[in-house]
Amino acid sequence: MQKKIIRQIIFYFFLLILWEALVLLKLWPEYVFPSPLKVFATLISGLSDSSFLIAIGISLKRIFIGYGISIVLGGMMGMLMCKYKLVNDTLGGLVLGLQTLPSICWLPLALLWFGLNEKAIIFVVIMGALFSITIAFDSGIRNVPRLYIKAGKNMGARNMTLFWEVMLPAALPVIIPGLKQGWAFAWRSLMAGELLFVSMGLGYLLMMGRELNDMSQVIAVMLSIALISILVDKLVFGQIERNMRRKWGTEISI
Amino acid sequence: MIEICDLSKSFKGRNGELAVLQNINLEIKNGEFLCIVGPSGCGKTTLMNIIAGLDLATSGKVLHKGKLIEGISPERLVIFQDLGLFPWLTVQKNVEFGLKLKKLSPKERQEIALEYLDMVNLIHFKDAYIHELSGGMKQRVALARALAINPEILLMDEPFAALDAQTRDMLHMELQKIWAKTKKTIIFVTHNVREAVCLGDRVIVFSSLPAVIKSSFAVNLERPRRIEDYGLMEIVRQILAELQFEIQKVFEEEFDAKENN
Numbered sequence: 001m002q003k004k005i006i007r008q009i010i011f012y013f014f015l016l017i018l019w020e021a022l023v024l025l026k027l028w029p030e031y032v033f034p035s036p037l038k039v040f041a042t043l044i045s046g047l048s049d050s051s052f053l054i055a056i057g058i059s060l061k062r063i064f065i066g067y068g069i070s071i072v073l074g075g076m077m078g079m080l081m082c083k084y085k086l087v088n089d090t091l092g093g094l095v096l097g098l099q100t101l102p103s104i105c106w107l108p109l110a111l112l113w114f115g116l117n118e119k120a121i122i123f124v125v126i127m128g129a130l131f132s133i134t135i136a137f138d139s140g141i142r143n144v145p146r147l148y149i150k151a152g153k154n155m156g157a158r159n160m161t162l163f164w165e166v167m168l169p170a171a172l173p174v175i176i177p178g179l180k181q182g183w184a185f186a187w188r189s190l191m192a193g194e195l196l197f198v199s200m201g202l203g204y205l206l207m208m209g210r211e212l213n214d215m216s217q218v219i220a221v222m223l224s225i226a227l228i229s230i231l232v233d234k235l236v237f238g239q240i241e242r243n244m245r246r247k248w249g250t251e252i253s254i
Numbered sequence: 255m256i257e258i259c260d261l262s263k264s265f266k267g268r269n270g271e272l273a274v275l276q277n278i279n280l281e282i283k284n285g286e287f288l289c290i291v292g293p294s295g296c297g298k299t300t301l302m303n304i305i306a307g308l309d310l311a312t313s314g315k316v317l318h319k320g321k322l323i324e325g326i327s328p329e330r331l332v333i334f335q336d337l338g339l340f341p342w343l344t345v346q347k348n349v350e351f352g353l354k355l356k357k358l359s360p361k362e363r364q365e366i367a368l369e370y371l372d373m374v375n376l377i378h379f380k381d382a383y384i385h386e387l388s389g390g391m392k393q394r395v396a397l398a399r400a401l402a403i404n405p406e407i408l409l410m411d412e413p414f415a416a417l418d419a420q421t422r423d424m425l426h427m428e429l430q431k432i433w434a435k436t437k438k439t440i441i442f443v444t445h446n447v448r449e450a451v452c453l454g455d456r457v458i459v460f461s462s463l464p465a466v467i468k469s470s471f472a473v474n475l476e477r478p479r480r481i482e483d484y485g486l487m488e489i490v491r492q493i494l495a496e497l498q499f500e501i502q503k504v505f506e507e508e509f510d511a512k513e514n515n
């Protein structure tokens with residue numbers, strides 16, 4: 001563990017030195033290839049005049065709404081697919097098909113339906129995450145060992161109680177990776193959607209950098225976007241996964 | 255009391271009907287410890303499932319307290335061969351599971367759970383998760399979880415088959431003690447004749463397919479019994495003799511089991 005962290009620190013340190021060295025060689029002009037210090041300064045000033053913070057806030061709000069709706073909708077669709085063969089035979093196939101569609105392909109449709117606004121972006125975010133979440137709920141619940149269901153029923157659990165107390169917790173080892181994948185898709189769809197018009201989020205800030213020919217802003221925003229993904233991945237999902245592994249032991253591999 | 259009247263069961267398979275149970279007639283008294291032995295695949299689990307209400311008889315009927323068994327109920331609690339403990343819950347929460355469904359308050363639940371965990375000597379593991387336990391400890395959690403619900407009948411399907419000999423001996427003692435204390439009706443299925451004679455008030459012998467009840471032995475030996483008690487051997491010998499056609503099969507399994515331990 002310690003060794004890994006030290007290696008990583010050294011790696012990034014060398015990366016920074018390499019970056020700075022390339023800048024010092026002056027192969028490209030400063031506005032195309034800014035120094036790490038300049039990027040850092042942009043990041044700090046962006047954060048201190050709160051333009052970055054506002055953009056981050058707007059993007060986060062969108063993803064929470066879109067991702068939240070995806071979880072609720074995906075959960076319900078997955079459950080219905082498990083419960084009713086008719087739904088599985090019809091909706092199930094459609095979901096599998098639509099999952100292959102890159103979510104950004106939904107944008108033109110969203111723009112025509114909703115116009116250039118918040119709803120269109122959130123719609124794209126929902127579409128980005130919905131199908132992998134649906135599939136995760138479906139296969140998670142479908143593959144709950146029969147034994148758990150029998151034991152639960154035997155102890156008196158029926159219908160909704162059986163679902164909440166037995167099937168859902170038993171399915172979590174499959175659902176959680178699906179939620180994580182859904183999050184990654186949602187985040188990508190959000191950025192893609194925000195890039196395309198005056199949307200005020202992080203994606204828009206990235207586009208602003210381009211329009212102002214401000215390479216240091218472009219890189220600073222890219223770093224922020226990556227950082228947020230990593231934080232959510234490590235803190236939120238990492239914590240959930242550690243928690244799951246503590247409970248289930250080696251029985252699961254998430 | 256459980257009454258099994260003219261019970262038959264067959265499964266539809268690729269090669270037509272497979273008759274598994276044939277005209278089973280059996281009465282199980284309250285508080286009785288009944289063991290069922292028979293070679294593997296003779297329909298012991300099938301009978302358990304029917305008594306539990308997990309499966310339907312093809313013909314005949316099963317009465318519990320004079321009423322036809324309709325579906326699954328916590329009154330007849332099964333300890334499955336693979337237990338079915340919930341890995342997402344701690345030991346204590348597993349034991350509380352059935353109590354929560356009975357709408358007991360958290361405090362009552364905790365009290366009862368701890369009482370039974372104490373009975374199976376697992377109180378120190380109440381906060382552990384299932385994967386952290388040994389095979390014998392898991393058996394005891396399953397026992398505590400079942401007992402906490404206070405069922406009238408406990409159905410145990412080869413519960414100790416996968417355990418090492420020492421752990422199994424210890425659980426035989428514990429189970430007899432708990433049975434004496436709780437006065438539950440226990441139906442205990444095994445393919446191990448010595449285990450059956452060690453635990454049961456009565457041992458029912460199944461034939462191989464289609465299973466009929468070949469014979470029934472009363473075991474009036476003093477308790478608690480140990481599996482190596484000399485007194486058991488006479489009845490064990492009689493049962494093995496009764497099994498005749500099945501003897502080779504059962505012997506091999508017991509031999510294998512011994513080898514594995």
Ligand SMILES: Nc1ncnc2c1ncn2[C@@H]1O[C@H](COP(=O)(O)OP(=O)(O)O)[C@@H](O)[C@H]1O
Nearest residue numbers: 265266267274293294295296297298299300301
């Ligand atoms: N659901 C089922 N469908 C078809 N055949 C079954 C089913 N369950 C059990 N059997 C068959 O019934 C026989 C008895 O099975 P089982 O009751 O599990 O035996 P035991 O528990 O005594 O080892 C076996 O031959 C098995 O293959």
Ligand SMILES: [Mg+2]
Nearest residue numbers: 298299411412
């Ligand atoms: Mg069996």
